[in-house]
Amino acid sequence: MTETKNQQLAYAVAGAVPIRLHANENPYALPPAIWQEIEQELATLELNRYPDKAMRLFYQALAEHTGFPPEMLLAGNGLEEIILLLLVALGRARQVILPIPTFFVYNELATALGLSVVEVPLLAESWQLDLPCILQVAGQEEGLIIICRPNNPTGNLFRRQDILRLLTETKLTVVVDEAYYGFCEDTMLPDLANHERLVVLRTFSKTYGLAGIRLGYLVAQAQVVEAVDRVRPVYNVNALTLTIGRIALRRERELLARLPAIIAERERLATELATIPGVEVYPSAANFLLVKLPAAATPIWQELREAGIHVRQLGVKQPNLLRISVGQQQENEKFLSILRRALAE
Ligand SMILES: Cc1ncc(COP(=O)(O)O)c(C=O)c1O
Helix, strand or coil: CHHHHHHHHHHHCCCCCCCCCCCCCCCCCCCHHHHHHHHHHHHCCCCCCCCCCHHHHHHHHHHHHHHHCCCEEEEHHHHHHHHHHHHHHHCCCCCCEEECCCCHHHHHHHHHHHHHHHHHHHCCCCCCCCHHHHHHHHHCCCEEEEEEHHHCCCCCCCCHHHHHHHHHHHHEEEEEEECCHHHHHCCCHHHCCCCCCEEEEEECCCCCCCCCHHCCCEECCHHEEEEECCCCCCCCHHHHHHHHHHHHCCCCHHHHHCCHHHHHHHHHHHHHHHHHCEEEECCCCCCCCECCEEEHHHHHHHHHHHHCEEECCCCCCCCEEEECCCCCHHHHHHHHHHHHHHHCC
């Protein structure tokens, strides 16, 4: 198994399959010992049966892990499903405020649901929340604001103090998406004790490197969990995922042992990028970097793509920006060499 996975990295670096620096994935495959445990446990499942719709074993493990009781937890088929369920349960007849740029899925889902979305741009360059503007838009109406912390795609952490002000000075339900929590270890989970309208989101995709199993969860007061649970499909998380999720919690130490390498590689990549003339790198608390190029990003993005390297463009409003996920060192090196060549042309 390990050999095949090492081969996959070699193929990617050799250009036979794309180097994936566009989806903010964890670049490391699961440790073989954890794979073995997964194989053994999956073999015991009765797949002719529906999974436990109350997800008891998983919630019990998650409760022990997070310190929050099962009534405050809700699991979903990835955070994307949880975001959809939150919008369905809490977004109707209320405004949904989105500081932008942010994770594009929030707007895509809210718009598809016909909800009333108000976008508030972040402050230029510092990428912090424009608090006066958000407070004005929010007024004293009930509504939803989704805040990504660290923010995708800018990579920075919004000030905790600003989020606490939104909780105390408005009537908004404040959803804090901590998908990239593991790369900075700054969390708003302790603030749940004092704030009824705070909702925190976590995923197994990034820090645990388990994007393929699709597992995320929400932590909030029981009444918020109940409201979201009412619109949850009965068997939304499958038996294989629930089992692997419990194993991941059990073996968390080994999964987290890979993070220092990713963080060190992020810093190395940022330093290397900053040596390229005209290139600016924004500080990141996540597993990706936002980079400003001296020219339009599209031709560079195209050249990288032709060389088999996938990165993310931010779109027409931010024409010079690229978002690059931190890959393994060999992948990042290949990216750097193509970028240097493209910018020198
Ligand atoms: C901020 C943010 N939230 C959620 C997700 C998706 O999480 P999941 O894989 O659990 O659906 C992503 C994926 O890139 C993300 O960037």
